[in-house]
Amino acid sequence: MSDQSTFLETKEYRRFVEFCEACRKYQYIGVCYGEAGVGKTMAAKHLTRWDLLSPWLDLPRIEDDQQVPLEVLDEHTLYYTAPVVKPAQIGRDLSVLNLRLAMLHEKAHYQKDGIQRRIPDFYGSTELVLVDEADRLKLVGLELIRDMYDQHPMGVVLIGMPGFERQLMRYPQLYSRIGFAHEYRTLKRDEMTFILKNKWKELSLNINLEDFTDYEAFTAVVRMTGGNFRLIQRLFTQVERVMAINQVETISKEVVDAARESLVIGHK
Numbered sequence: 001m002s003d004q005s006t007f008l009e010t011k012e013y014r015r016f017v018e019f020c021e022a023c024r025k026y027q028y029i030g031v032c033y034g035e036a037g038v039g040k041t042m043a044a045k046h047l048t049r050w051d052l053l054s055p056w057l058d059l060p061r062i063e064d065d066q067q068v069p070l071e072v073l074d075e076h077t078l079y080y081t082a083p084v085v086k087p088a089q090i091g092r093d094l095s096v097l098n099l100r101l102a103m104l105h106e107k108a109h110y111q112k113d114g115i116q117r118r119i120p121d122f123y124g125s126t127e128l129v130l131v132d133e134a135d136r137l138k139l140v141g142l143e144l145i146r147d148m149y150d151q152h153p154m155g156v157v158l159i160g161m162p163g164f165e166r167q168l169m170r171y172p173q174l175y176s177r178i179g180f181a182h183e184y185r186t187l188k189r190d191e192m193t194f195i196l197k198n199k200w201k202e203l204s205l206n207i208n209l210e211d212f213t214d215y216e217a218f219t220a221v222v223r224m225t226g227g228n229f230r231l232i233q234r235l236f237t238q239v240e241r242v243m244a245i246n247q248v249e250t251i252s253k254e255v256v257d258a259a260r261e262s263l264v265i266g267h268k
């Protein structure tokens with residue numbers, strides 16, 4: 001579901017976008033927190049169009065004969081996963097990402113109008129940085145991000161697990177700069193219906209909740225996953241496998257139960 005063509009923009013995702021855009025507009029540090037699997041990472045990658053940017057930002061340099069997609073000129077947001085390493089790498093990684101985005105924009109501008117435009121500095125193209133797994137960061141890592149934020153006007157969003165927003169209170173210099181906090185919540189029932197209709201469609205099926213078999217299967221999925229986006233993804237991977245093995249063309253409660261047996265998820 002990370003692919004742009006298949007990502008489903010739920011109400012929860014739109015709330016996340018509004019939060020990130022506020023951080024961008026007002027150049028604040030924001031904190032996004034939510035349970036594992038609710039879709040924070042997929043939402044962040046979709047917002048940044050990371051499937052488009054990442055292959056280009058991974059390149060040490062862009063060759064003269066390479067043609068970059070001009071859509072990159074619309075992208076000013078970076079996605080970064082905090083590593084479990086020495087903090088010094090965080091500063092280097094963020095500097096490199098910002099520099100490569102500026103170079104990518106310079107190349108795209110030249111392709112577009114033939115004019116060599118120089119970005120003022122290597123943070124000049126970045127308006128917002130989303131830092132995933134930010135609860136991994138210790139004091140030094142957080143200080144490096146704060147230093148980047150202080151020196152270069154941009155928004156920053158720190159993404160972590162519930163409780164992360166309270167942990168930041170231990171670091172008053174950073175905490176005083178936090179302007180917004182946002183909880184990324186599990187899917188509500190209407191969003192579950194929207195997601196599951198698309199899941200049925202991906203398997204070339206239509207769901208009819210007035211049909212007992214479909215309703216029973218739908219209810220089983222809702223109960224098992226509890227609105228957890230990642231669990232829905234994993235469960236339907238197994239549903240497809242079970243259907244292929246047993247050569248059945250209908251998603252029933254029995255199929256969902258069999259798929260669930262292959263997953264490590266809590267009993268509901």
